[in-house]
Amino acid sequence: MTTSPEIRTAGRxxxxxxxxxxxxxxxxxxxxxxxxxxxxxxxxxxAHFVFEAIVxxxxxxxxxxxxxxxxxxxxxxxxxxxxxxxxxxxxxxxIEAQFSAWALTPAERDVGYLALKGLDVAxxxxxxxxxxxxVRAQLTRIYAKAGVSGRAQFAAFxxxxxxxxxxxxxxxxxx
Amino acid sequence: MAAPxxxxxxxxxxxxxxxxxxxxxxxxxSVVLNSFLDEGGSxxxxxxxxxxxxxxxxxxxxxxxxxxxxRFSAFPPNPMAALRHLRDLAMGQVRxxxxxxxxxxxxxYALWATLSVVIVTGLVMTGGATPMxxxxxxxxVASGDWSALIKTGEGESDEDRxxxxxxKEVHEVAANLLLVLAALHLAGVFLExxxxxxxxxxxxxxxxxxx
Numbered sequence: 347m348t349t350s351p352e353i354r355t356a357g358r359x360x361x362x363x364x365x366x367x368x369x370x371x372x373x374x375x376x377x378x379x380x381x382x383x384x385x386x387x388x389x390x391x392x393a394h395f396v397f398e399a400i401v402x403x404x405x406x407x408x409x410x411x412x413x414x415x416x417x418x419x420x421x422x423x424x425x426x427x428x429x430x431x432x433x434x435x436x437x438x439x440x441i442e443a444q445f446s447a448w449a450l451t452p453a454e455r456d457v458g459y460l461a462l463k464g465l466d467v468a469x470x471x472x473x474x475x476x477x478x479x480x481v482r483a484q485l486t487r488i489y490a491k492a493g494v495s496g497r498a499q500f501a502a503f504x505x506x507x508x509x510x511x512x513x514x515x516x517x518x519x520x521x
Numbered sequence: 522m523a524a525p526x527x528x529x530x531x532x533x534x535x536x537x538x539x540x541x542x543x544x545x546x547x548x549x550x551s552v553v554l555n556s557f558l559d560e561g562g563s564x565x566x567x568x569x570x571x572x573x574x575x576x577x578x579x580x581x582x583x584x585x586x587x588x589x590x591x592r593f594s595a596f597p598p599n600p601m602a603a604l605r606h607l608r609d610l611a612m613g614q615v616r617x618x619x620x621x622x623x624x625x626x627x628x629x630y631a632l633w634a635t636l637s638v639v640i641v642t643g644l645v646m647t648g649g650a651t652p653m654x655x656x657x658x659x660x661x662v663a664s665g666d667w668s669a670l671i672k673t674g675e676g677e678s679d680e681d682r683x684x685x686x687x688x689k690e691v692h693e694v695a696a697n698l699l700l701v702l703a704a705l706h707l708a709g710v711f712l713e714x715x716x717x718x719x720x721x722x723x724x725x726x727x728x729x730x731x732x
Binding site: 358361362364365366368369372373375376377380381383384409410413414416417420421424446447449 | 538539540543544547571572574575576578579582583586587588617618619649650651652653654728
């Protein structure tokens, strides 16, 4: 990916800030939990303990929700990055990255590419100088690794990104 | 884009997110600090230990509910895969993984387990006292009130004392093991960076994928 627009840079900075904040909160929570456990051993009936326990519980809950929110933010940023990459025509980069994520072997990558280009088993076998049975087995393995039911869903996996970014502006306009 | 048939260099793993990076370097700094730069049992040592505990807790929580490649499910402990990866590494033919490589994953778990042992035994040694309590105690002793010391000593059976001694022993052995693992970890990162021709340290520092 080439230059990062200001919005994405700002988003990155926001996740870093949120992470730092979350870490400081966790630091505080761990100290407080330690203190509460100490108080628990001393005098669990005191108002001091009850109050501190409630505050600590609130803090811990806040951290858990904060963590979920941070993960959401990071995932949204990544989805935007990916949509942008697709929109820029860097589809082959996206496919390559996805193939890596599925841990396809070099041979499976080639077959996967050819299948995405719409070649059928016989043509792929011809091109690669392999038996049709081999290509069919490779395709089956690719589908299994990708967790898709077959060729149509395999191709749809990548088209979906393009469609998503196409529909998004409409949703924005409606809301 | 046209010409996708040419072999594009395999995509590097996604950026490490800020939580992974902050906890990683925070833990590294804390370990260096507590191993080499401060005195065991001092207020600084105990405080850094608690910070370390918070960092580890954060990373483990992140491993359960964080984004995909930070989650444990992205790098399950698999000794066989780790051995295979090390063999590949020895032959200089490693393939990139979307998260930690299998050997690196095993190292991460080993480091976390050892850290946990160090932290737990540290807590046993200090009787679970928070840094605030340690500071109070030290201030009391400094002002001539030695009762704080006596209080911790009384009511302690031989069994307790033996337990405390064992904790101290384990604390030291585990801390040394931690340093050995960290050294191996550094060697692994160096070899992996060379084999992949990619600066893995930079990726952990800035989060940007190095070209």
